[in-house]
Amino acid sequence: SASRAAGIIGVGVIGRSWAMLFASGGFQVKLYDIEQQQIRNALENIRKEMKLLEQAGALKGSLSAEEQLSLISGCPNIQEAVEGAMHIQECVPEDLELKKKIFAQLDSIVDDRVILSSSTSCLMPSKLFAGLVHVKQCIVAHPVNPPYYIPLVELVPHPETAPTTVDRTHALMKKIGQCPMRVQKEVAGFVLNRLQYAIISEAWRLVEEGIVSPSDLDLVMSEGLGMRYAFIGPLETMHLNAEGMLSYCDRYSEGMKHVLKTFGPIPEFSRATAEKVNQDMCVKVPDDPEHLAARRQWRDECLMRLAKLKSQVQPQ
Ligand code: NAI
DSSP: OGGGEEEEEOOSHHHHHHHHHHHHTTOEEEEEOSSHHHHHHHHHHHHHHHHHHHHTTOOOSSSOHHHHHTTEEEOSSHHHHHTTEEEEEEOOOSOHHHHHHHHHHHHHHOOSSOEEEEOOSSOOHHHHTTTOTTGGGEEEEEEOSSTTTOOEEEEEEOTTOOHHHHHHHHHHHHHTTOEEEEOSSOOTTTTHHHHHHHHHHHHHHHHHTTSSOHHHHHHIIIIIIHHHHTTSOHHHHHHHTTTSHHHHHHHHHHHHHHHHTTOOSOOOOOHHHHHHHHHHHHHHSOSSHHHHHHHHHHHHHHHHHHHHHHHHHOOO
16 A cells, blocks of 8 residues: 555665665555666666575565565656655765755655655755755665665654654664664764774774785774674673673773874875775775676675574574
8 A cells, every 4th residue: 555655766776775675575665766767777677686686595575576576666757756655765866955956846745744764875964954844754764885785774863853753764674674773963974984984094094004904904804803793883892891891991991092092183095095005905806897896796695694694693
């Protein structure tokens, strides 16, 4: 029925992933894009992906690929994609003016119940939703690429977003198998990218200062920290690495502060260092489209297997 429909605005990389996730949860999905050809591409691409996933035993949800595909349809205009939907997920390119235009358009055609959600990675809700009549129903739901294999969704409210909007979006994300978390107040980079940039910043500095090679730096994450981080976060790591958090802080906070004081300013990301890092990266993955695509495919397959593993071990 219409109340089980989600509208997707913009069906590039991210819009397609959302479409697959909503269909896996049994929702009807209506696709809209400014380019009709993009909708045809998306439908074709989603069909191929779902068939492959089904063959690999990695299709999400309880419906077959054909059943899920039958839930997804293209729309010739934005009104049709919105009609009867309980959730609209905006996935147009990362451009504030373009997104504001889309939300103004949506604002003028929606009722008081539908949720208007943006996939933006770094635009602030206060900028995106400023002045909308339906601002209470607006929220950012930021996915992580590739969303089909990485379940986290950051929910970021506008100061005027209604608590029920956050709660409903949270529940919906869980229903489609994603893992939502709440960012209580908007902040540049939200939470995921703030953590990611902190890591990139220190990684860059260590390489620039000749302390470690770029490929060895990456090993520290993939063979070290990342092994834990797929299961427990940095705070729980502290908790477990002593007799609880308080004991960890008693034992290690002075040592941490001593090291943290040696961190430097924001890196310049100079061309010289970028070239040095690139050279090392290209030994394993040459930076032409074919090699990059093959490596991404390998990454996605690893993530798919990790997701399977996590679903087996998680219940604790
Ligand atoms: P994309 O470029 O692959 O897709 C954008 C789609 O929007 C295209 O199909 C384009 O034709 C369509 N479009 C452009 N103008 C439109 C309009 N006026 N009305 C309807 N459709 C329109 O972009 P992508 O990568 O899917 O990103 C979409 C959003 O998701 C961005 O805000 C991005 O920051 C965010 N995001 C992207 C991630 C990524 O890794 N690609 C990760 C998390 C969020």
